[in-house]
Amino acid sequence: MTFRDLVYQQTRRIPKGKVATYGQIARLAKKPKAARAVGVFMRANPFAPEVPCHRVVAADGSLNGYFGLQKLPKKKEMLLKEGVIFKGEKVDLSKSLWQETH
């Protein structure tokens, strides 16, 4: 079991209508400081549809990377449709942040 697999597993657990931050995933993977590495894994994302990397956002709710491209508006709506609350161009973490239940 590599750190990488652990990250994908946690990401896959993000429920519909909620989002998690890179740092949160990193913490679940037992490495609170590895948020950056998490981003690298999301970029690679070998489990495309299986791992909802679009539900992973920055610590302040900003949609970086995957969303930074021309798909930004579309992805934003997709999350919005899932029930994620947006506050301007960022996710309202106070309401849509995934509540870890382990």
Place this chain on the structure above:
DNA sequence: GAGCTGACGCCTG
């Protein structure tokens, strides 16, 4: 094995 890079996060100015 060494060095560079990045879908991050937090602190300062």
Place this chain on the structure above:
DNA sequence: CCAGGCGCCAGCT
């Protein structure tokens, strides 16, 4: 509120 800098970790060259 915006910009810049530093530390973190894993993957690739």
